[in-house]
Amino acid sequence: MLVANSHPPRLELSQPGSAALVQAVIDPIVVLGVLIACVLWFDGKFGAPYLILSLIVFPMTFPAGLSRGAPHGGPNFALERAIVTGWLAVAGLLLMLGWATQTLDVFDQGAILAWLVATPFALIGAHRLAPLLLARLLWSGRAQRTAVIAGANEVGHRLAERIRAEPLLGVRVAGFFDDRDTHRTGPIGPGEDLGALSRLAEYVKQKRIDIIYIALPMASQPRVRRLLEELHDTTASIYFVPDVMLFDLIQARVDAIGGLPVLAVCESPFYGWNAVVKRASDLVLASLVLLFAGPLMLAIAALIRLESPGPALFRQRRYGLDGREIVVYKFRSMTVLEDGAVIRQATRDDKRVTRLGAFLRASSLDELPQFLNVLQGRMSVVGPRPHAIAHNEMYRKRIRGYMIRHKVRPGITGLAQVNGLRGETDTLEKMEARIEQDLAYLRNWSLLLDLKIVALTVLVVLGRRNAY
DSSP states (O other): OOEEOSTTTOEEOOOOHHHHHHHHHHHHHHHHHHHHHHHHHHTSSOOHHHHHHHHHHHHHHSSSOTTTTOOTTOSTTHHHHHHHHHHHHHHHHHHHHHHHHTOGGGSOHHHHHHHHHHHHHHHHHHHHHHHHHHHHHHHTTSOOEEEEEEOOSHHHHHHHHHHHTOGGGOEEEEEEEOSSOHHHHOOOOTTOBOOOGGGHHHHHHHHTOOEEEEOOOGGGHHHHHHHHHHHTTSOOEEEEOOGGGGSOOBSOEEEEETTEEEEESBOOSOSTHHHHHHHHHHHHHHHHHHHHHHHHHHHHHHHHHHHSSSOSEEEEEEEOGGGOEEEEEEEOOBSOOOOSSOOOOOOTTOTTBOHHHHHHHHHTGGGTTHHHHHHHTSOEEESOOOOBHHHHHHHTTTSTTGGGGGGSOOEEEOHHHHTTOOSOOOSHHHHHHHHHHHHHHHHHOOHHHHHHHHHHHHHHHHHTTTOO
């Protein structure tokens, strides 16, 4: 089955088992291979500390990889940028853990420095060469499988593009079958217009076609059923490519209930093992922050009480996971405690903000109590920022897909915040842009993406962009 899971529509193709496995382990093999080489060169032996380091690094790079979502043939060095930023996030987290646990001195400094510098170059080289080398290895001496596509529509054309861009699939697209005239089907290459659908079964038998992809609209159910009946007398593998890919899908995947296949079109990325990884990373990061920021938080609370009357902590109702109401903590930065049906967002030079509050908001220190929310399970370190309930009720009626962001726990920081959408959303267009980033996070989540966002958040906070 072929499943789409991004917007704009993108197909995720099932690769041969060996190819999919190799693609998944490229990054951890390269990262750990470079580590072993550097350690043996500088230190002479690969001891227990390096083994522990390897066990920590492995889940950061497998199976999502450092280049997740970056096309190998993409423009503007997209692959290289994805690998470098991903590796910087991993390296930053490792250095932070080493500093927090005071274990940096256990390792040979030269070996670690060489590893940190050499790894991104090795990864880029591996990703550039691996598809070509693996395609030869997997398909040398074996004929590539030939496929035809029933339906020269948008789905069919996108499918053909994806197949041609994936040499590891070992599949060659012979052409398209469609009942429409060529001026209605879009551009078809020379020799790829194979005729009407009625000719498909006979063509498959004559040419010994290996794979048939049916990319007809689901509205064409009678045509699809008739086509399947005609194809029963062939040995070709048949795949149905549902046109639900033209919709805005969130974590689309195929599952089964009692043997009956079901297609998820809107699902949380945090199910199964992903949920365990996400929660464990939240607990580790939140615990580390609270451990080291605890004294600072007590000092901030005391200063707030001294500056103006009112509690040190501001509690406000927000929507959390699955749209359930939660209470979120922040250090009070205003002279008011708004949590009603109408809430006015903070603006630049807002008179309600205290002098200490202005500093806390600009430095994002007012968000520190939300790490307590993370330990409680109400929030995550990374995720869509929670909005006040009054704002939710207003925007859910005006922005398509607004409530989908509540398929995951709200976060202290998120993809929107590191992409310049932090602070006041005083227009509908700004909020729409923020929601678009939130949904992109749901579609493309990985542990590495979370680490990238955490690393970029530090840079954004230091730059104090859009914070008031």
